[in-house]
Amino acid sequence: MKKISILFLIVGALALVFLIAFGPLFVVNEGEQAVVVRFGKIVAVHTEAGLKWRTPFVDDVITYPKKLMSWDGEPQRIPTKENQFIYVDTTARWRIVDPVKFYESVSSLENAYGRLDDVIDSAVRTVISSNYLREAVRSSDEILKSGQTETFQTGEVENTDSLQNLALTPVQYEKIEKGRRVLSEEMKQIVSSIVPSFGIEVVDILPRQIKYSDELTESVYQRMIKERNQIAQAFRSFGEGKKAEWLGKLENEKRSVLSAAYARSESIKGKADAEASRIYAEAFGRDPAFYEFWKAIESYRKTLPQFNKTLSTDMNYFKYLYSPEGR
Numbered sequence: 001m002k003k004i005s006i007l008f009l010i011v012g013a014l015a016l017v018f019l020i021a022f023g024p025l026f027v028v029n030e031g032e033q034a035v036v037v038r039f040g041k042i043v044a045v046h047t048e049a050g051l052k053w054r055t056p057f058v059d060d061v062i063t064y065p066k067k068l069m070s071w072d073g074e075p076q077r078i079p080t081k082e083n084q085f086i087y088v089d090t091t092a093r094w095r096i097v098d099p100v101k102f103y104e105s106v107s108s109l110e111n112a113y114g115r116l117d118d119v120i121d122s123a124v125r126t127v128i129s130s131n132y133l134r135e136a137v138r139s140s141d142e143i144l145k146s147g148q149t150e151t152f153q154t155g156e157v158e159n160t161d162s163l164q165n166l167a168l169t170p171v172q173y174e175k176i177e178k179g180r181r182v183l184s185e186e187m188k189q190i191v192s193s194i195v196p197s198f199g200i201e202v203v204d205i206l207p208r209q210i211k212y213s214d215e216l217t218e219s220v221y222q223r224m225i226k227e228r229n230q231i232a233q234a235f236r237s238f239g240e241g242k243k244a245e246w247l248g249k250l251e252n253e254k255r256s257v258l259s260a261a262y263a264r265s266e267s268i269k270g271k272a273d274a275e276a277s278r279i280y281a282e283a284f285g286r287d288p289a290f291y292e293f294w295k296a297i298e299s300y301r302k303t304l305p306q307f308n309k310t311l312s313t314d315m316n317y318f319k320y321l322y323s324p325e326g327r
Contacts, residue, residue, distance in 0.1 A: 024053055024054055024055065024056050025051055025052070025053060025054075026051075026052055026054055026061050027050070027051055027052070028046050028048070028049050028050055028052055028063070029049055029063075030049045031049075031065060031066050031067050032049070032063045032064070032065060032066060033045070033046060033047045033063065033064055033065075033066050033096070033099050034046045034052070034061050034062065034063045034064070034099075035061075035062050035064075035099050035100065035103050036052075036054050036059045036060070036061055037059065037060045037061075037062060037103070038055065038058055038059045038060075039058075042100055042103060042104075043059065044059075045099055045100055047066070047099070062103065064096050064099050064102060064103075064109070065095075065096065065109075066095065066096065067095065068093050068094070068095050068203060069093070069094055069095060069109075070091060070092070070093055070094075071091065071092040071093070071094055071113065071116050071120065072091050073089070073090045073091070073092075073117065073120060073121055073124070074089075074121075075087045075088065075089040075209070075211070076088050076089075076090075076121060076124065076125060077213060078124070078125050078128045078129055079129055080128060080129065080131065080132055080133045080136065081129065081130060081131055081132045081133075082132055082133060084133050084213075084216050085213040085215060085216060086128070086133065086136070086210055086211065086212055086213060086216065087209075087210070087211040087212075087213065088124060088128055088136070088207050088209075088210055089207065089208055089209040089210075089211070090120065090121075090124050090187075090205060090206065090207050090208065091205075091206055091208045092116070092120055092191075092202055092203075092204065092205040092206070093202070093203040093204055094116065094195075094200055094201065094202045094203060095200070095201055095203065096112075096199055096200060096201075097199060097200065097201045098196075098199035099199060100199065101196075101197065101198060101199030102198060102199030102200065103199075104199075105197060105198045105199065106198050106199075112198065112200065115195075115198055116195070116200075116202075119191050119194050119195060120187070120191055120202075120205060122190075123187045123190035123191045123205070124187055124205070124207070126190060127183050127186045127187050127190070128183070128207075131178065131183060132174075134174050134176050135176050135177065135178050135179060135180070135182075135183055136180060136183060136207065136210055137180065137210055138176050138179055138180060139179045139180040139181050140176070140179055141175055141176055180207065183207075184204065184205055184206055184207065187205040188202060188204060188205050191205065296319075
């Protein structure tokens with residue numbers, strides 16, 4: 001008897017579990033919505049959380065999330081309007097707004113992600129390829145108002161302002177017509193014209209990363225190298241100009257110093273010659289005859305070695321050589 005009671009308890013517990021699992025009641029949790037399907041046909045839709053009713057063993061309950069979900073696409077290599085190839089990595093947020101259409105068109109989240117892949121990737125490619133690169137990477141022209149320029153370290157150099165003006169590189173930005181936000185909105189509009197038939201609402205689409213292709217990256221590097229070479233040439237030209245300026249100043253200063261030194265030396269020489277003449281005059285003035293004799297000897301010393309021959313010595317010039325009296 002005791003064994004029979006235990007058996008009845010076990011059977012009752014199993015029946016209760018079975019009734020709970022496959023019975024008429026089920027729970028819709030917060031953040032979920034459910035469709036009740038009977039033989040492939042939707043007979044009820046529940047979008048609010050709570051305890052719900054179904055026909056046991058006949059109705060199937062399929063639940064879907066009500067919350068926002070994210071969609072992450074694969075980076076696409078897309079040409080822009082100027083035929084510059086870029087890689088665009090896009091993300092989006094979406095949710096199920098009509099569980100009936102969602103069940104009838106895609107049935108599962110996996111299929112929904114597959115449909116979103118096709119629709120969003122196509123919209124991104126359409127919008128990016130019909131706009132210039134600058135429209136995809138910037139959202140406004142605010143940067144044009146900043147007057148941003150690139151400056152350089154010039155060290156302790158005179159006329160730094162002129163050097164900066166010479167090497168100043170204004171960062172050139174082209175004016176945009178739409179901007180990144182508008183492009184994102186255009187993508188959303190294209191997608192929003194398609195996905196409502198799936199019972200889906202796409203909240204927003206954002207290009208989260210834009211990467212240059214290898215060809216465009218090389219082009220950017222070459223342009224940067226060219227700009228830096230131009231700046232380097234500007235610095236070299238400035239340096240050559242300063243060199244010529246300083247060499248000119250040095251040459252002028254050299255000439256000025258030499259001229260002043262020459263003038264001073266000539267003045268000193270003049271004073272010395274005058275002093276020497278005064279001393280000579282004072283010394284030789286004491287004995288004019290000796291002075292005349294001394295000057296004649298000095299003249300002989302300079303001129304006679306240059307004579308190859310002398311035809312006559314009968315002249316007053318040789319009086320100190322051939323006259324015993326020196327007269």
